[in-house]
Amino acid sequence: LDSAALSFNKDTYYVGFDAVQGAELQGQMIADYIEAHKDTLDRNGDGIVGYVLAIGDIGHNDSIARTRGVRKALGTGVEKDGAIVSDPAGTNTDGSSTVVQDGTVAALTVRELASQEMKNSAGATWDAATAGNAIGTWTSSFGDQIDIVVSNNDGMGMSMFNAWSKAEGVPTFGYDANSDAVAAIADGYSGTISQHADVQAYLTLRVLRNALDGVDVDTGIGT
Numbered sequence: 001l002d003s004a005a006l007s008f009n010k011d012t013y014y015v016g017f018d019a020v021q022g023a024e025l026q027g028q029m030i031a032d033y034i035e036a037h038k039d040t041l042d043r044n045g046d047g048i049v050g051y052v053l054a055i056g057d058i059g060h061n062d063s064i065a066r067t068r069g070v071r072k073a074l075g076t077g078v079e080k081d082g083a084i085v086s087d088p089a090g091t092n093t094d095g096s097s098t099v100v101q102d103g104t105v106a107a108l109t110v111r112e113l114a115s116q117e118m119k120n121s122a123g124a125t126w127d128a129a130t131a132g133n134a135i136g137t138w139t140s141s142f143g144d145q146i147d148i149v150v151s152n153n154d155g156m157g158m159s160m161f162n163a164w165s166k167a168e169g170v171p172t173f174g175y176d177a178n179s180d181a182v183a184a185i186a187d188g189y190s191g192t193i194s195q196h197a198d199v200q201a202y203l204t205l206r207v208l209r210n211a212l213d214g215v216d217v218d219t220g221i222g223t
Helices: 019-036 061-074 128-145 154-168 179-187 197-213
Strands: 048-055 103-105 108-117 146-151
Touching: 019 061, 019 103, 019 146, 048 061, 048 128, 048 154, 061 103, 061 108, 108 128, 128 146, 128 154, 146 154, 154 179
Parallel strands: 048 108, 048 146
Antiparallel strands: 103 108
């Protein structure tokens, strides 16, 4: 988060979800899926459960947390200065990357085959079209190694799901509980995390109301 913006004045506030908790839940959801499908998940029988990861914005608090949450749960994270590295791994089909490592879930080796920031030529991040293009590039190069698709949000996740993993029956996990992603669970989209957008909207308006009323910012919120 931008500490300079947050300290603009005494009435500047930020409303958000618990990024770390949500990230860890997404990672655990994927680990639980691997455990439940360990006998059938390795599509090409190479002994490695490979996943690809769509990263939203490498400098964004939520994106960093979500990348770390997945890597922590799957054992693929590498620690530096006391925190799991959230940098994109690029292509890592041979397991030689220094920003990730091979993990183990349910006695299976898990590898982050590739990850990149989904940033388009205009500079927009969390870009769904870029994610759709990325899954096309990855699948043409090492598609039979991809057993799971993971995304920092549902926009990018759904783009990859519709472009490739839905037809291939490859489990795909996103984040945000967007309405189209929730509906797509019936078609094979494997999971997503709700940030309770309705609650965040209420709290944003409640903070504004409290500021206008000149009462404690926590009024109607803390309880």
